[in-house]
Amino acid sequence: MGALRVIKELLKLRFQWELAFRIDAILSLLASLLYIVGGVLLFEVIYARVESIGGWGRPEGLALVGTLALLLELEGSLLRGGLQHLPSLVHKGRLEQYLLRPVPAPLLLAFSKAIPTRVIWRLPLGVVVVAYALSLAPPLPERLLFYSLSILISLGIYALMVFCLVCLSFWVIEMQNLFWVIYDLVEFARYPASVYRGVFRLFLSTVLPLLVLANFPVQLLLRGDSPLLLLHQFLVLLGFWGLGWALWRRGLQRYQGAGG
Amino acid sequence: MHDMRAYKSAFFLQMQSTLCYRANILFYLTAVLIPPLAIFFLWRTVLGEVDALGAYDLGTMITYYVVVQFFIAHTPFSAWVEIGESIRDGSLTLWLVRPANHYGLYLGRLLGSWVPFWLLGLGGTAGVAALLHRYFQFQTDPVLIGAAVLMWLGGVILGFTWGYMLNLVAFWTERATGMVVLAEQAASFLAGGVIPLDLLPLQELWLFLPFRFAGWLPTQIYLGRVSRSELPLEFLKLLIWLMAFCVLVQWLWRRGLRRFAGVGV
Numbered sequence: 439m440g441a442l443r444v445i446k447e448l449l450k451l452r453f454q455w456e457l458a459f460r461i462d463a464i465l466s467l468l469a470s471l472l473y474i475v476g477g478v479l480l481f482e483v484i485y486a487r488v489e490s491i492g493g494w495g496r497p498e499g500l501a502l503v504g505t506l507a508l509l510l511e512l513e514g515s516l517l518r519g520g521l522q523h524l525p526s527l528v529h530k531g532r533l534e535q536y537l538l539r540p541v542p543a544p545l546l547l548a549f550s551k552a553i554p555t556r557v558i559w560r561l562p563l564g565v566v567v568v569a570y571a572l573s574l575a576p577p578l579p580e581r582l583l584f585y586s587l588s589i590l591i592s593l594g595i596y597a598l599m600v601f602c603l604v605c606l607s608f609w610v611i612e613m614q615n616l617f618w619v620i621y622d623l624v625e626f627a628r629y630p631a632s633v634y635r636g637v638f639r640l641f642l643s644t645v646l647p648l649l650v651l652a653n654f655p656v657q658l659l660l661r662g663d664s665p666l667l668l669l670h671q672f673l674v675l676l677g678f679w680g681l682g683w684a685l686w687r688r689g690l691q692r693y694q695g696a697g698g
Numbered sequence: 699m700h701d702m703r704a705y706k707s708a709f710f711l712q713m714q715s716t717l718c719y720r721a722n723i724l725f726y727l728t729a730v731l732i733p734p735l736a737i738f739f740l741w742r743t744v745l746g747e748v749d750a751l752g753a754y755d756l757g758t759m760i761t762y763y764v765v766v767q768f769f770i771a772h773t774p775f776s777a778w779v780e781i782g783e784s785i786r787d788g789s790l791t792l793w794l795v796r797p798a799n800h801y802g803l804y805l806g807r808l809l810g811s812w813v814p815f816w817l818l819g820l821g822g823t824a825g826v827a828a829l830l831h832r833y834f835q836f837q838t839d840p841v842l843i844g845a846a847v848l849m850w851l852g853g854v855i856l857g858f859t860w861g862y863m864l865n866l867v868a869f870w871t872e873r874a875t876g877m878v879v880l881a882e883q884a885a886s887f888l889a890g891g892v893i894p895l896d897l898l899p900l901q902e903l904w905l906f907l908p909f910r911f912a913g914w915l916p917t918q919i920y921l922g923r924v925s926r927s928e929l930p931l932e933f934l935k936l937l938i939w940l941m942a943f944c945v946l947v948q949w950l951w952r953r954g955l956r957r958f959a960g961v962g963v
Contacts, residue, residue, distance in 0.1 A: 461871055461876070462871065462875060462876035462877070463876065464876070465876030465877050465879070465880045466875070466876035466879055466880065468880050469876065469879045469880040469882075469883040469884075472880070472883045472884055472887055473883055475887075476887050476892040476893070477892075479892070479893060479898065480892055480893050483751070483893055483897050483898070484744050484751070487744075487748050487751055488744055488747050488748055491740070491743055491744055492743045610721055616722075616725045618725065618726060618728055618729055619725055619728045622728040622729055622731075622732040622733060623728070623732060625732055625733045625736035625737070626732075626736045628736070629736065629737070629739060629740040630740075632743070633739040633740050633742070633743040634739050
């Protein structure tokens with residue numbers, strides 16, 4: 439409970455801080471809009487010529503764009519800044535300022551640079567695209583519940599994937615570009631799962647679970663797939679939680695603080 | 699005219715600094731490896747159902763994305779965020795007291811920092827092309843390859859100038875990060891990174907804007923879709939855009955410096 443209260447206060451402070459830069463917020467909203475428009479345009483150009491992409495119709499394609507945008511916005515606004523801060527803290531030996539607090543350090547670190555205003559500004563963009571997709575193919579009400587649950591688990595998986603990556607900073611000194619690995623890998627999540635085949639598709643659903651992130655929520659929402667996909671997601675989440683925990687513990691053993 | 703040695707030194711020093719962190723350069727390879735591979739699967743499925751999309755069949759489309767991704771991923775559309783930050787925190791003063799042009803120094807530094815990425819990226823792109831050799835269209839005309847690279851290098855300077863210009867907005871705003879992120883997203887999209895510009899609605903508008911010089915146009919030259927007789931005119935257009943951007947940068951710089959309140963050296 440204490441950790442939750444600290445995170446709540448942190449988010450409140452960050453909210454007030456961000457409100458001071460309104461023009462900046464509007465501009466970054468436009469950047470997000472452009473990202474979504476790009477995704478929508480790509481699919482619109484394709485769907486103007488074909489009925490479906492490997493069995494995925496236009497509503498599913500659009501829902502995929504909106505869902506991925508939602509997920510990336512949630513992670514980008516709430517967790518990315520904090521997680522990306524870890525390499526610099528390790529590099530400068532200043533991680534103690536998080537380790538000494540009476541809250542789990544990874545959790546505190548993750549939310550330390552959250553930008554809650556961005557969620558308010560930008561989340562509606564993804565929501566609008568998903569809502570439009572739903573207006574084209576209305577789902578059953580219980581599917582919305584599966585979808586929401588699935589998005590939450592996806593957010594956890596994605597955050598843990600980024601966390602595992604930044605934990606490598608205990609071993610690699612300069613890793614600014616290592617972030618791009620994960621963001622580039624997300625490219626695989628942008629397209630319908632059906633375009634990938636065989637072992638590679640299995641790989642993208644388990645070891646490198648990029649298809650789990652946005653494809654699974656859309657499959658649950660609009661394609662009527664079994665809710666067992668949620669269990670699959672949960673197992674992946676557990677796997678990455680275990681990996682993240684192990685990397686963090688091993689990393690701390692290597693860490694050398696600068697004191698203070 | 700400032701002494702060119704300062705800019706050359708900035709170039710080589712930054713290159714050395716970049717080369718200190720070789721793993722960091724290696725990680726950036728994913729920017730040219732992953733996106734074309736991912737989109738390959740999409741287009742293989744789509745163009746397996748229809749023969750072509752506009753003037754793009756599967757081979758042309760795959761080649762387009764592999765080449766354009768190399769160009770766009772290696773174009774510094776946001777210049778250097780440090781420029782805007784130094785204006786905001788007042789440390790720009792440290793640059794103002796130097797006997798060299800700020801834009802020139804940063805251009806030199808930026809090119810120096812990018813050269814190792816370009817060389818490695820070229821190897822990565824060759825690797826992707828080899829992996830997708832069944833689809834990739836190799837250009838054999840050295841003139842077209844040379845013209846494409848030259849056009850892209852012009853686009854790189856144009857992209858840097860665009861980013862530099864937007865960083866200067868920090869003279870008037872408290873923070874320019876949003877502007878720079880927007881600049882990067884917009885330029886990458888308008889350079890043809892998401893979808894070929896000639897497949898978009900209102901293509902005349904997108905093809906008028908200068909961002910195509912950093913991605914779409916060099917790729918079209920590589921694909922052999924721009925005739926040799928058209929090349930001089932395209933280079934002239936690039937030059938005109940570049941001059942316009944430079945004039946605007948000078949104007950913003952002078953106006954901005956009047957407002958600037960720096961910290962002491």
